[in-house]
Amino acid sequence: MSGMLTVLAKNGKDKKNEIQVPKEVVVVGGGMAGMAAARRLVKSKTVNVHVYEARKDRYGGRIWTNRDLARGVRGVDVDIGGMFLNNKAKNNPLVKLAEEFELETRNAGSLQVRIFDGKDRKMYSGVNATDLYREAFQIIIKAMQNVHYKSDISMSRLASEAIQMAYEQSDEAKTAPLFPREILEPLIRSFPTVMLQNFSSKFYDIQTDFGWDTIIVDGIGALLDRIVSGSSGLEPPLKVQLNKVLRNIQVDDKRKKVIIRTTDKKQVLADAVVIALPLGVLKSDALWFEPRLPEKLTKALDEIGIGYSGKIIVGFDEAFWPQEVGTFTACSDTAKNGFLQTWFNAYRLSGNPYLHGNILGDEAKVWETKPETELKAAVLKVLGEMFGEDIVNARKVTSFVVSEWSTDEFVQGSVSYAKVGNTRDIWQTLQEPVCPYIYFAGAYTESIGHVDSLHGAYNSGIRAAEQILDNFCTKQAKSKSKKQPAKKPNVIKHNVTMRKDEL
Template sequence: MDSQVKSNRQLQRAPCFSSAGQRAEASPSVIVIGGGMAGLAAARALHDASFQVVVLESRDRIGGRVHTDYSLGFPVDLGASWLHGVCKENPLAPLIGRLGLPLYRTSGDNSVLYDHDLESYALFDMDGKQVTQDLVSKVGETFESILKEACSLTTPPHLHFCGLRAISMVFDRRPDFRLHGIAHKVLQWYLCRMEGWFAADADTISLKCWDQEELLPGGHGLMVRGYRPVINTLAKGLDIRLGHRVTQVVRRYNGVKVTIEDGRNFVADAAIIAVPLGVLKSKRIKFEPRLPEWKEAAINELGVGIENKIILHFEKVFWPNVEFLGVVAESSYKCSYFLNLHKATGHPVLVYMPAGHLARDIEKMSDEDAANFAYKQLQRILPNATTPIQHLVSHWGTDENSLGSYSYDMVGKPHEFYERLRIPVDNIFFAGEATSMDYPGSVHGAYSTGLMAAEDCRMRVLERYGELDLFQPVMGEDTPLAVPLLISRM
């Protein structure tokens, strides 16, 4: 038998199809589980490489933790909203540039506030008295010194310290760093903002996570029109099945079988798991045979944080023309942070962003109560605040499709768990921000892992069929000319 004919017949043995009789015509085939940034990036790459791809998404929408809401009459991101690393090295930059999507830069490199600079802010105490900019800057310098001192701790190894314990040890060694009165409250606000960056409480974050985090250059840019255009572009022309919640993944010598909630099955040559880490932790997806112990350890030992957004839409602007407003208090739990979207988008919107324990507590409230809670924090500093005319509230921690916002390093756990989570198991591949060794918790990290999983999958499947062309360009190698990013800064 002609080898090419034999190869073609082999390729037709594992098409994507469901037990309902919907059968695809082409192969090789891949099932992508999860229609977020990573899953769509993987599906797009494999589709463009002539694979038969079906995306199974449990929600009634695509995007996952990237969710641009238009119900207020303009786009607002309830999930990811920043491009972390406004530079040509960012893998998302070419796509964002080609789409002509504007960015509003909120931070340069190496800011103590991560995604903000201390250039446009207004902090107040609980009595509504504004904190002087000079004091905020001085406390910021002290906070940086505290973090540097904490990261120099070597006995025992600092990777086993939580951030809060490390700061306490620094105060023991350097009592001159201790602050009192309003300065102490400002320091707690800095800690609150750092907890917001990692979406976790300081007593659960590994100090190593602070010390060795890698960031792309160029600072941080807010997506002025939201991330939805990027998601839509990646999804164009793909076979996406919404409302398809996966309950089981069976890997076999000749392919995979994926079962969804209503009992229907899909089979293919391989599968890419691109669901959030929180969903993997919940064990709602059963793997047969069971995943190796090293893979389960990575799932169990990586942390999942929570940061939510409470969007307050007002009839008109009544607050100072600054990028963010803050309330300082005796503890980071009682501090508040509001992002002023009016600076970037022109719409009269403030975004309250609780993280960690506070976010979990607020998730127990109704949307109305959560919006009132945020509004009361605002009234503390701006007594003349008008009542919001609309509100939106995210629930990333309790949403069964996410069960958390994004990953972080837990105390005493090696950073290598991210890489272990990414490594394939037979013909099952993994993608998502929690599989990014260098850029976990970021949209571009998720996007990159989707591309990596697609390339690993392509190589493995074609190798199996003896169709791998070693001289064929790697997917994504033929990158079109970059278009400059549209960046503003008010």
């Protein structure tokens, strides 16, 4: 790789203050964040970009529309990872892109809550289900108003206090909620933010648990494919290299280059690199930076919460559940604490008899290591509790797939979030490049009040690309230079002190 556009940071006539705008960029990570960064850079027509993806057979990261699972399926049937777009997020760029690419989208449909106490089944549909969720959110919000400005506690603890306050205190005031505790409590405890360990109530946003209502019928992979291939014939496809597992990023200040080394014992030189790897991979220290990343940055990466979630896709020979319902919520002795409580009905959109079950929290990591027979038995038990054992047992399972995002070496955890004790400075740190060579993208750099989202990942990639195109590091260096005494011109160097023992 070669070619650079040189810009002088004017500080007298000192040529040592040359700052170089990247012309050759490597993007590490082929998920939504990495592809967004690469596409934005390519659109500028001034940067040559290569995307490195660790997997041998596909790009996409946690976006995986696996159409190889069965014949005749639609993408919505086999989205193993990311799937929903949040239409409550302000100006969600992915919703707009889906429209631009003319991809068919549908809403997730109505909600239905099914509760089984071992003897009786209770069902809430339509307006009743909406009222049930509204009541649950109101209980959480009311509790937040009492503690939000007093202290930062976990959403799990807040949920416990909220339930206690709603029922025990309201009994005396005779203002009990509309629904009994045995109905609302398991529903509240199924919220993702409650399931994630130490999720900060200080950063809680109701959109975290609400608003995921737009689905691309051909699968979220269709959206990413269009980003990779280009929205029109005027845009070239992105250059994606598979089976590129990174082992080392080395800054070479003398040559004003960054060296990217992969485990296949190859290396390339670039003017800049965008790190768009999952948070779990960065936390694992699988990638070695030379010199080390600034302590402030590594501390920020360490402090962000990382959690687990998984999905089970089960296909049957015939749909035995209400076909018009979009999402089922289950509450029982088996379906509890985030384990197989939320079920998405793909049949409603595709006509194929597929259900998607979700596992949240530490249970997701545990169940990825279980034998398929054990997990399948649990799935059929939960569905039997929801719809009746005889009805479920009369049907044949045709497909059964379990995600492995928690144990996947290229993911190592599927969600990032703000933990108790985190401050907004952490995200500001993650959004700033290690000038002038290393830039960061990923939902964990953008999402504060949300469990990380696809639109957060996309926005982070655009932001990293804009930093490169807008000469962020050049402007930052000039700003710092102006603050220095005139008689002592500032020589701009890499902002990490390099010790001999780190070379």
